[in-house]
Amino acid sequence: MEVFKRVPEHIGIIPDGNRRWASRNKLDKKDGYKHGINPGFELYEMMLEYGIKEATFYGFTKDNNKREKGQRDAFTKACVDAVALLSGKDANLLVIGNTESTAFPKELLQYANKRINFGRGLINLNFLVNYDWEWDLKRLMKDQQLESHDIPRVDLIIRWGGCRRLSGFLPVQSVYSDFYIIDDYWPDFNKSHLVDALSWYQACDVTLGG
Amino acid sequence: MEVFKRVPEHIGIIPDGNRRWASRNKLDKKDGYKHGINPGFELYEMMLEYGIKEATFYGFTKDNNKREKGQRDAFTKACVDAVALLSGKDANLLVIGNTESTAFPKELLQYANKRINFGRGLINLNFLVNYDWEWDLKRLMKDQQLESHDIPRVDLIIRWGGCRRLSGFLPVQSVYSDFYIIDDYWPDFNKSHLVDALSWYQACDVTLGG
Numbered sequence: 001m002e003v004f005k006r007v008p009e010h011i012g013i014i015p016d017g018n019r020r021w022a023s024r025n026k027l028d029k030k031d032g033y034k035h036g037i038n039p040g041f042e043l044y045e046m047m048l049e050y051g052i053k054e055a056t057f058y059g060f061t062k063d064n065n066k067r068e069k070g071q072r073d074a075f076t077k078a079c080v081d082a083v084a085l086l087s088g089k090d091a092n093l094l095v096i097g098n099t100e101s102t103a104f105p106k107e108l109l110q111y112a113n114k115r116i117n118f119g120r121g122l123i124n125l126n127f128l129v130n131y132d133w134e135w136d137l138k139r140l141m142k143d144q145q146l147e148s149h150d151i152p153r154v155d156l157i158i159r160w161g162g163c164r165r166l167s168g169f170l171p172v173q174s175v176y177s178d179f180y181i182i183d184d185y186w187p188d189f190n191k192s193h194l195v196d197a198l199s200w201y202q203a204c205d206v207t208l209g210g
Numbered sequence: 211m212e213v214f215k216r217v218p219e220h221i222g223i224i225p226d227g228n229r230r231w232a233s234r235n236k237l238d239k240k241d242g243y244k245h246g247i248n249p250g251f252e253l254y255e256m257m258l259e260y261g262i263k264e265a266t267f268y269g270f271t272k273d274n275n276k277r278e279k280g281q282r283d284a285f286t287k288a289c290v291d292a293v294a295l296l297s298g299k300d301a302n303l304l305v306i307g308n309t310e311s312t313a314f315p316k317e318l319l320q321y322a323n324k325r326i327n328f329g330r331g332l333i334n335l336n337f338l339v340n341y342d343w344e345w346d347l348k349r350l351m352k353d354q355q356l357e358s359h360d361i362p363r364v365d366l367i368i369r370w371g372g373c374r375r376l377s378g379f380l381p382v383q384s385v386y387s388d389f390y391i392i393d394d395y396w397p398d399f400n401k402s403h404l405v406d407a408l409s410w411y412q413a414c415d416v417t418l419g420g
Binding site: 137174175178204 | 274276343374375377389390391415418420
């Protein structure tokens, strides 16, 4: 195991490329999502090893709901299954997303806006489910706090699938984040991805804009 | 001149690396900023050629004001000189930043929160001067609109100097932006930088999160 002189406190995970992975493997696009669950679990185990204290997974967004029903069902199920797989382990789980819309899966209501602690509570794992950056900011306008106010500043954002953008991921918590892009698709997750990202991150000069 | 099948409407410019450029050239750090003015003018002329309709330059921020006085004076003067150089040409100029602080240069008050049109008005050029993302969002909380509400969504953000982060650049307008990072320092601006960025951008699939 590599030793890093500095690891991020909080990592943002944008697990993109599931549909492109499916097409490349001659599968229906919607069938990519279920191949993204095991990578999430592998990543969780690696983050424990490296002493990462918090991670936020970009599940799905209001924007994603514009896709066809088969895909919507598939990415929703993948989120539900991922949270189920990680519950009962050693992570404290929190789901942030608009629960007032029918697109929010009932199975995850128990984790919505309320962190549930499991086992030794070694890491905080947050999932953005039916998240919408505008909804997040509207609450700021109304109540002077974000809907996602329980999620702190993100130090490092890792995005799979090659696109170099945030796609609405936590705009306020990302103002000082460093971005690391992996060209491989998320279902092709490989341990070297996180090692490379952490290796790159330790050399970044964190100034918080100063 | 290259022909692109699709150019961004609005480019964000993060001209970083002035101090590192100065150190590498055995100059005092503060002396890097003045070498960043001419690159801005070259970039302006190139953007006209390529039909870019709007650009926002990251001048300096409240966070930057934590630096020593010599540097503060130098980056403030560079912003004032850059705007002066571009006034009277064919651009419509707008400055967004906290004018209530003494760090805001008086010379730029005439452009603050009010766009001034020059010549043929071929491009909108915005400058963030004494900008602060928290100040921008506080106005959203108070008046239901950003301080930077006159600046629209940014399509492509180009950052010089190798760091892969936003450093507080317009968090709301950047939610869907594509990021292009140039390792060279800003004073080493070269025409190929913009050409490479536009060439990369035309191949990005713009989905606005969908």
